[in-house]
Amino acid sequence: MPSKLDTILNPRTLAVVGASNDPEKRGYRAIATLQADKYQGRIIPINPKEKKILGLDCYPRLQDVPYEIDLALVCTPARITPDVVRQCGEKGVKGALLLAGGFSEASEEGAKLEAETAAVARQYGVRLIGPNTNGLFSARYACNAIGWFDIPRGPIAVLSNSANVALSLVTEAQNHRYIGYSTMLSVGNQADLQFHEYLEALGEDPDTKAIISYVEGFKNGRAYLEAARKVTPLKPIVMYKAGRTAEGRGAAKSHSGSLAGDYVVASGALRQAGIVLVTESHHLYPVAEALAILPPMPTRRVAVLSEGGGPITMAAEALAEKGMVLAQLTEETQKKLKAIVPNASALSNPVDAGGGTDPRAEYYGLCGRAILEDPNVDALLMVGYFGGYTTRYGESVAETENRYCVEVAEMMKQHGKAIVVQTHYARFRTNALDILRNAGVPFYRDIETAVQCLVSLADYSAAKQRLTRAAATSGGVNAQAAATAIVDGARRAGRTCLLETEARELLGSYGIEVPQTVLARTADDAANVVAKLGSGPLALKIVSKDVLHKSDAGGVKLNVAGLDAVKSAIAEITSSIERDLPQAEITGVLAAPMAAKGVEVIVGVIQDPQFGPMLMFGLGGVFVEVIRDVVFRAVPVTESDVREMFSELRYKKMLEGARGFPVVDKAALTQLILEVSTLSSAHPELVEIDLNPVIAHASGYTIADARMILADA
Amino acid sequence: MPSKLDTILNPRTLAVVGASNDPEKRGYRAIATLQADKYQGRIIPINPKEKKILGLDCYPRLQDVPYEIDLALVCTPARITPDVVRQCGEKGVKGALLLAGGFSEASEEGAKLEAETAAVARQYGVRLIGPNTNGLFSARYACNAIGWFDIPRGPIAVLSNSANVALSLVTEAQNHRYIGYSTMLSVGNQADLQFHEYLEALGEDPDTKAIISYVEGFKNGRAYLEAARKVTPLKPIVMYKAGRTAEGRGAAKSHSGSLAGDYVVASGALRQAGIVLVTESHHLYPVAEALAILPPMPTRRVAVLSEGGGPITMAAEALAEKGMVLAQLTEETQKKLKAIVPNASALSNPVDAGGGTDPRAEYYGLCGRAILEDPNVDALLMVGYFGGYTTRYGESVAETENRYCVEVAEMMKQHGKAIVVQTHYARFRTNALDILRNAGVPFYRDIETAVQCLVSLADYSAAKQRLTRAAATSGGVNAQAAATAIVDGARRAGRTCLLETEARELLGSYGIEVPQTVLARTADDAANVVAKLGSGPLALKIVSKDVLHKSDAGGVKLNVAGLDAVKSAIAEITSSIERDLPQAEITGVLAAPMAAKGVEVIVGVIQDPQFGPMLMFGLGGVFVEVIRDVVFRAVPVTESDVREMFSELRYKKMLEGARGFPVVDKAALTQLILEVSTLSSAHPELVEIDLNPVIAHASGYTIADARMILADA
Numbered sequence A, B: 001m002p003s004k005l006d007t008i009l010n011p012r013t014l015a016v017v018g019a020s021n022d023p024e025k026r027g028y029r030a031i032a033t034l035q036a037d038k039y040q041g042r043i044i045p046i047n048p049k050e051k052k053i054l055g056l057d058c059y060p061r062l063q064d065v066p067y068e069i070d071l072a073l074v075c076t077p078a079r080i081t082p083d084v085v086r087q088c089g090e091k092g093v094k095g096a097l098l099l100a101g102g103f104s105e106a107s108e109e110g111a112k113l114e115a116e117t118a119a120v121a122r123q124y125g126v127r128l129i130g131p132n133t134n135g136l137f138s139a140r141y142a143c144n145a146i147g148w149f150d151i152p153r154g155p156i157a158v159l160s161n162s163a164n165v166a167l168s169l170v171t172e173a174q175n176h177r178y179i180g181y182s183t184m185l186s187v188g189n190q191a192d193l194q195f196h197e198y199l200e201a202l203g204e205d206p207d208t209k210a211i212i213s214y215v216e217g218f219k220n221g222r223a224y225l226e227a228a229r230k231v232t233p234l235k236p237i238v239m240y241k242a243g244r245t246a247e248g249r250g251a252a253k254s255h256s257g258s259l260a261g262d263y264v265v266a267s268g269a270l271r272q273a274g275i276v277l278v279t280e281s282h283h284l285y286p287v288a289e290a291l292a293i294l295p296p297m298p299t300r301r302v303a304v305l306s307e308g309g310g311p312i313t314m315a316a317e318a319l320a321e322k323g324m325v326l327a328q329l330t331e332e333t334q335k336k337l338k339a340i341v342p343n344a345s346a347l348s349n350p351v352d353a354g355g356g357t358d359p360r361a362e363y364y365g366l367c368g369r370a371i372l373e374d375p376n377v378d379a380l381l382m383v384g385y386f387g388g389y390t391t392r393y394g395e396s397v398a399e400t401e402n403r404y405c406v407e408v409a410e411m412m413k414q415h416g417k418a419i420v421v422q423t424h425y426a427r428f429r430t431n432a433l434d435i436l437r438n439a440g441v442p443f444y445r446d447i448e449t450a451v452q453c454l455v456s457l458a459d460y461s462a463a464k465q466r467l468t469r470a471a472a473t474s475g476g477v478n479a480q481a482a483a484t485a486i487v488d489g490a491r492r493a494g495r496t497c498l499l500e501t502e503a504r505e506l507l508g509s510y511g512i513e514v515p516q517t518v519l520a521r522t523a524d525d526a527a528n529v530v531a532k533l534g535s536g537p538l539a540l541k542i543v544s545k546d547v548l549h550k551s552d553a554g555g556v557k558l559n560v561a562g563l564d565a566v567k568s569a570i571a572e573i574t575s576s577i578e579r580d581l582p583q584a585e586i587t588g589v590l591a592a593p594m595a596a597k598g599v600e601v602i603v604g605v606i607q608d609p610q611f612g613p614m615l616m617f618g619l620g621g622v623f624v625e626v627i628r629d630v631v632f633r634a635v636p637v638t639e640s641d642v643r644e645m646f647s648e649l650r651y652k653k654m655l656e657g658a659r660g661f662p663v664v665d666k667a668a669l670t671q672l673i674l675e676v677s678t679l680s681s682a683h684p685e686l687v688e689i690d691l692n693p694v695i696a697h698a699s700g701y702t703i704a705d706a707r708m709i710l711a712d713a
Helices: A004-009 A026-036 A078-091 A108-124 A163-176 A195-204 A221-231 A246-256 A263-272 A281-293 A311-321 A331-340 A362-372 A389-393 A395-415 A431-438 A447-469 A480-492 A500-509 A523-533 A563-580 A622-627 A639-648 A666-682 B004-009 B026-036 B078-091 B108-124 B163-176 B195-204 B221-231 B246-256 B263-272 B281-293 B311-321 B331-340 B362-372 B389-393 B395-415 B431-438 B447-469 B480-492 B500-509 B523-533 B563-580 B622-627 B639-648 B666-682
Strands: A013-017 A042-046 A071-074 A095-098 A127-129 A136-138 A143-145 A153-160 A181-186 A210-215 A237-241 A301-306 A379-383 A418-422 A518-520 A538-544 A556-560 A586-593 A599-608 A612-619 A630-634 A686-696 A701-703 A706-710 B013-017 B042-046 B071-074 B095-098 B127-129 B136-138 B143-145 B153-160 B181-186 B210-215 B237-241 B301-306 B379-383 B418-422 B518-520 B538-544 B556-560 B586-593 B599-608 B612-619 B630-634 B686-696 B701-703 B706-710
Touching (some): A004 A127, A004 A195, A026 A042, A071 A078, A078 A095, A163 A181, A163 A210, A163 B311, A195 A210, A210 A281, A221 A263, A263 A639, A311 A379, A331 A362, A362 A395, A395 A418, A418 A447, A480 A500, A480 A706, A599 A630, A599 A666, A612 A622, A622 B622, A639 A666, A666 A701, B004 B195, B013 B026, B026 B042, B026 B143, B078 B108, B153 B163, B153 B195, B153 B281, B163 B210, B195 B221, B221 B263, B237 B263, B237 B281, B263 B612, B263 B639, B331 B362, B362 B395, B389 B395, B389 B431, B395 B418, B418 B447, B480 B500, B480 B666, B500 B586, B523 B563, B538 B563, B563 B586, B599 B666, B612 B639, B612 B666, B639 B666, B666 B701
Parallel strands (some): A013 A042, A095 A127, A153 A210
Antiparallel strands (some): A136 A143, A136 A181, A518 A586, A538 A556, B136 B143, B538 B556, B538 B586, B599 B686, B612 B630, B686 B701
């Protein structure tokens, strides 16, 4: 039983509101296109002034139509849209596709019109596509309501913030020939239906095996993540998400009015939901193709095979730079290769089966098989001119080449390992390549594109595995009451920023290890400090709701050792604050043992405007200040999420024993991150959590500073 | 008067040694190819057993030929090569192209054979191409001695470490149609002629306007840099240099036996010489085309124009990520644009002249002109479907589109500003695109490729300007004698590592500012230290030829303040060394004032196996340890080189006032780098100079540690 949205996206009865007999009008062209593309449903022109349009019976109004209507294609001008949608509602039309522009993208007035339209739609339960969209293409019933011809059909759905990007994908498929589209939709202003709703429908669409998405910004990022989490275990989503640069964010804002948001945050959230991100526009289509047709990659070990050098070097560079591993071939495999090509230039990976000038297309098959049989290999990248031997050397080698094209595809299926081919002859569309691709092996012109396909395949395989397996940590803590009491206390005191003492207590209530501290009210408490914490060295800092920048105000003293020093440090801190910030209410001076040397990291939670609470983890110090080496995941996070966060840090070697630093205790940090995630889930009122720095040691960690901000009550 | 190498590369008389009547043999196919491609010179088959080959008179031996021979194409097996080259020498043949493999790339024995061949060649003054090359193509006299058909002719020369990469470029040009090759050469083993010699010849070749190079490693990097410095002011060199990753270096080694070397070093040296580096193989050809046909870009300000959004966002992202600047359009330009397209979606850059669905190819021309007239714009990137309007909307718009294709090209010439077009219809090769490209405007399928062309154009324009202007700092110092005395002293003492005191003195002799220091022999010298340097805080460290890791051996004390503390620090350092390294000869303990807080940088000189002495500059501390944010230039460096080094640092914002750090004194650092360059030029025996850290301050810098290593005498 298809969902309502599925029926709207694949309509069997389509009313064209504003149908026309004037060939210049969209209301004429829409019908002409549907007819030309052999729409398998019923087209119902609506126009009070015409009897027939393009041979079809025309009805004056929707309510006069004697059939149920799945979708109304609305070609009328913007200003009468609310009225048209009301008529749709009265007739019980399921969805209305609003082509007109002039709504929120154009002006304040347009925004009002859009809101009015959306309100009418809600009132009647009519779902809206657009406005300001260029239409819809869906292959199931050949519904071409998008105005482009010759859209190749196939298993890829396109969901885009831009019609122009969708058109680019159409022309790409027209050149490519082998894989096309099930659905194409440019979402327009999303007055009603949004990305996540379309996504859910496409997730359930049996005709769709992969989804390409160009997104400038999400109106409801959290809902999108939820939808994506359901879809990505079933089929891949390949996305270009705008917003990597300020310039890109500016362009997105001016184009679709979208707030692209922080790319690092968005990419963390989207990856967590299993989405495959690409950053070059021309990778969208080939990567979607690869993910739609290739077997998965359990890990990232790739073998490279070529007849001749050069391209293997380029392939090795690109693979290694993108985090792939050049598979270590077994002795046995190398022996097999040597038996096949006694004079091979290189038998270890990358494998160069040639160097000569004679045609040897069969090497790709013979050596390829030996490589696929190697248990160390997850995927095979062939580079060079396989598929172009006949073009280069003539028909005498055609039979051999064609035979091995079939065989390579069979090998792939037999071993369940991905094979991708880079060939200099990709754009010649040779007979051999036709055979190869029809048998299921994709080929590419560019080495770097072929490599990106493998990278994305490995990304997607890992995400799919993780999402199938993962259940978010449940939390379930009876610490919640204690924490709530702390929060309530702060609220009663009229504060939205917890005191550090409160923040530490709250962490402690969730079982998070916090260093022992002592709060000194006056210099006389120094003895108590030393009695409890030892004589040092200690770190002392002011606790006051009114002091934001503790160091700047003279509120911090480090490496304080001995009773006298502690005493005078407390006095100095207090008097410095009293002098500089005479209004400040001073709670006391917090003493803690100086942390042992280690690596500064940061663990926190922020609120993202698109995606809500996001867990942040990264390197501290200059790494967070200058380099911003932090990664994000939507709360709650799982252990696998945390593992991926570690691996995504650019300078993760800082955690692995960089010169002068310990190998940090990842297990302890992972535990901390999961606990902070649990805490954040249980206490959404803590809108900001900032443990910075956390000093990571070879064993355990020390939370050196903790800050928490409450939402306004 | 063409050089000897020019004659060899463009031979008018070509002897084929090992010519054959057997169509399976290379000695047959070589002649057949030359004939098929209408070679305009004379082909002379050499074979003692034949009278006629392919209709040509055959000579038994070279010496029997009654003409001067420019090039011998040697198709005989490896083992007789020395003898063939001897015969070439005796006949006075200018060059020999050695096709056979089985030399140094194959075995020890082969390496001997290659050395023997090279020795014979030197003896007779015969220049060798190869061995182990697939041949030579040169367009001037249609000399196709490479065995590929249909090589498009044009102004691009290819100089490659790989025939396979060259073949890939041939197929690319065959698809592209508009620009082809003057010379193609895969250098093989470079037994005699090397990259730099070919490069020099191509630099002088009037048929060559741009050079594409794929290089795995240089045999003589220094000579290559010199040749490149002569060529790049005249014509661009676009290079893919292997070696960015360990995997790439491994593949290069196994392919051509090349030592790719350190990529960061190589890229510094090559950029300095004006070479345009690309890191994606498929950028070689389009970038070379762009540099061959486009006017230069004085700075990096680009405008983006489209009809419709999406692609403009992608273009903005790619431009900004690659360091280009989105030009700020003047009020006047925006007014002009508004007059042309009253409803334009975006008038500021990127400019979106559309949003609707009606054909408006003319907007690219009209808005394009307004944008080019803007003084803030250096280049224009058009994205979308310009060139595809007719394909999409039909013949009715053909006339308009075609007219504007011509006009866009005229605008480009008139304003001397580069225009590149990205179009979804690039692979359709429409009539409009044909007109556009023939008029001189390049078009691309991929946004990121179009952007790379502009980036490389800006890189090349800047390098050309710099190289035309630059003269290396002359040095000219009478400090040389003082420095030499220090070096001689160390050598006499049997040391190749200068003591820190010596290194500092040597720096001082070149006018480099070194902090005042005092050498204490015993704890009793503490009073002298304090008298001269004040009571601190001071840094104290051991001076001993036998202590390499000073800190590890307890040889360093920081923040030492007061006479007593200095005294005990000297004693502690000395006794720690005496205890741990009883054999160590202790010169003393060096005291210096602790440097004020600042940014740690590193300035040094290393010896690169390919490029010789290389100046290194970068960020210190964790930046050099973990992040390796350093850049290199071949010694001597100019002020413009240093400016570029600053701008190439990944985290240059560390120098620009990152939180808690000063804005550093770039002028002082520049001066220091130039002085170190001068010192290195004057003293090649200082094979390693390592000033690390240099603490950069808001005013000036402090050299905190100095290390120098001498070459073995």
